[in-house]
Structure formats: structure tokens, C-alpha cells
Amino acid sequence: MNIGDAAKGSGVSAKMIRYYEQTGLIPSAGRTISGYRTYTGSDVQMLRFIRRARDLGFQVEAIGELLALWRDRSRHSADVKQLAQDQIAGLRRKIAEMESMVATLDHLAQGCSGDDRPECPILADLEGEASLVAPACHGGPGFNR
Amino acid sequence: MNIGDAAKGSGVSAKMIRYYEQTGLIPSAGRTISGYRTYTGSDVQMLRFIRRARDLGFQVEAIGELLALWRDRSRHSADVKQLAQDQIAGLRRKIAEMESMVATLDHLAQGCSGDDRPECPILADLEGEASLVAPACHGGPGFNR
DNA sequence: GCTTGACCTTCCCATGATGGGAAGCCCTAT
DNA sequence: ATAGGGCTTCCCATCATGGGAAGGTCAAGC
Numbered sequence: 001m002n003i004g005d006a007a008k009g010s011g012v013s014a015k016m017i018r019y020y021e022q023t024g025l026i027p028s029a030g031r032t033i034s035g036y037r038t039y040t041g042s043d044v045q046m047l048r049f050i051r052r053a054r055d056l057g058f059q060v061e062a063i064g065e066l067l068a069l070w071r072d073r074s075r076h077s078a079d080v081k082q083l084a085q086d087q088i089a090g091l092r093r094k095i096a097e098m099e100s101m102v103a104t105l106d107h108l109a110q111g112c113s114g115d116d117r118p119e120c121p122i123l124a125d126l127e128g129e130a131s132l133v134a135p136a137c138h139g140g141p142g143f144n145r
Numbered sequence: 146m147n148i149g150d151a152a153k154g155s156g157v158s159a160k161m162i163r164y165y166e167q168t169g170l171i172p173s174a175g176r177t178i179s180g181y182r183t184y185t186g187s188d189v190q191m192l193r194f195i196r197r198a199r200d201l202g203f204q205v206e207a208i209g210e211l212l213a214l215w216r217d218r219s220r221h222s223a224d225v226k227q228l229a230q231d232q233i234a235g236l237r238r239k240i241a242e243m244e245s246m247v248a249t250l251d252h253l254a255q256g257c258s259g260d261d262r263p264e265c266p267i268l269a270d271l272e273g274e275a276s277l278v279a280p281a282c283h284g285g286p287g288f289n290r
Numbered sequence: 291g292c293t294t295g296a297c298c299t300t301c302c303c304a305t306g307a308t309g310g311g312a313a314g315c316c317c318t319a320t
Numbered sequence: 321a322t323a324g325g326g327c328t329t330c331c332c333a334t335c336a337t338g339g340g341a342a343g344g345t346c347a348a349g350c
Binding site: 013019035054059060 | 335336337338339344345346
Binding site for chain 3: 158180199
């Protein structure tokens, strides 16, 4: 089948299939005499594997390792598990970062009247007036006055 | 002061200061006769504002809006709050996505023996065998054998 | 057979925020 | 005057993805 069908069948765009080939994530596809790439059912399965891994947030580099393990019948599941756990750890780290941002923003937004007055603890905080909770102040530390 | 001092004082790299100028986020800095950019204390304060906003995950485009509101003395705090809440919503959406990935991965990893055997529900899932929990197949659940 | 439209190819460019590095000018302290 | 560090611009790279142009190919319908 042609690249368009492989794309439809796998959920990976034709652009990305070519990109994956170019970067070596997947082997070069066969070609027709006229130069069209050809794909088999198992190629589509591999592409679907890749798409699922992407959906789980794996970087392309890690997907390369996953594919290698997938193809290796004498793999140790411990190696796969390790990749998954690294991925989990990375995601948890990013989640924690973002949760910290949300906490700060939420805190600041709650202190903001949100009406037509200009005073705003959010801007005051960004300005670096004081700590996270810096009230609209403009006159020194207001948070324990 | 020169760009290096502004960078040190604000926590924004010289590279990024030039980039922000180039993209119009900040106005063009003054120049000495010989072409060096010059910065004032309030420029540094603006840069610090930008860096804090970045630390809260705001995209540069949103920071432009925040800066405009910051400079606008007749702003309505409601507009600032709206930006903050949009940011919170965006972060929460990404967090939810990642949490879903973690949940799936965690689930799969727990079903993986993680030893020297090749069977692995993680790969089986990526392969698209069945549902999230697809056990190492060819013979039923292996992880509680 | 020829046309048409859909598909394929390669190549270049763009994203967003950031860094690296080179070539060359400037400034200051010795 | 010379050395060193800082500044300038310009180009390139990241990472995964898409857009689009120019041109070749294929299959269906007339």
C-alpha cells in the first residue's frame, strides 16, 4: 500500500512517516519503480505502535528504544519496564512543575478583585513587589501589616 | 548599563533579551554611539517581570498582554485575572493529559514482571493487541501466574 | 488515447523559546 | 599598545509537526 493508506491505517501522518524514516526511527520503506514508498500490514502495525507510544508522551528517541525491545524476542521485560518508569518519572516531574504554577496563579487570582479597578496582586507579584501574596500595596510590605 | 548587566540583574539571558526585542515583546533598547544596547533600572524590572511570567508558564504572546496591562494604569484587574485564569485552565488541561498518560503507564508497568522474561504488557499494549491491560497474551494473563 | 484529479515525490520554510558559536568591533585595565 | 572580556550580527540546531510549491505518477472515465 502507499503512504497515504499507511497513514490512514496507523494514524501517523504521511509527513511524519517520511520524517521517521529520514531520522532512522523506522527502516526505509520499499519503493515502486516510480519511486512511491510501499508499506505492508506489519509496517502499519509498527506505525501504530509509534503513535501509541507518542500518545503516552514518549519522545521519539525513547520510542526507538521501545521499538528495539519490541523487535527483540529475547528482551528482558525489565528493560521495557524501566523505560516506562522513566517516562512516568518525567511526566510526574512536569506535572509537579505545572501544579506549582497553578497553585501560585490560583492563589494570586483569588486575591484579585477581577473588576474594573486596576489594582491587581497578579501584576504586583510579577513586578516582584514582594512574596507570592503581595497585595496591591505600593508602600512596602503589606502582607503582615 | 549594558546587556550583560541587564541579564544578570533580571535573570533573562542576553540572548533572550535580544530575542524579545526582535520579536517586539519589549521596545528597542537605546544604543551607545558604538552600538551597544543600554538598559535602565526599569528595563531590568520589566525583564524580571517577563521572567517571572515565564516561570509561571505564560507563553511569550500572553506575556505581551500582561505587559500591556501592567503599563496601562487604567487597566481593569478583571482582564489580568482573565489571563491568569486562562493560563490556569491551560495548565490544568495539560496536567490532566499527562496524568492520564501516567495512569495508563503505571497500570501497564504494574502488570509487567520486570525481570528477564520477554513478555510485557507494555509492549503488548503499544502493539495494539487489546485494551490497556492486555496481558502478555499467547496463553492468558501471565502477570499473576 | 487523453484528460482530470488525486496521490506521490523532494525541497524549503515555519513554528517557540532557547542555546551555541563564529567573525568582528569596542572598551578598559595594565 | 596589548590583552581580555564584552558587545554586535548572523547562522545553525533543537523537537515534532505542518504548510506549501514544483513536478512526477496513477487510475478512472470519456
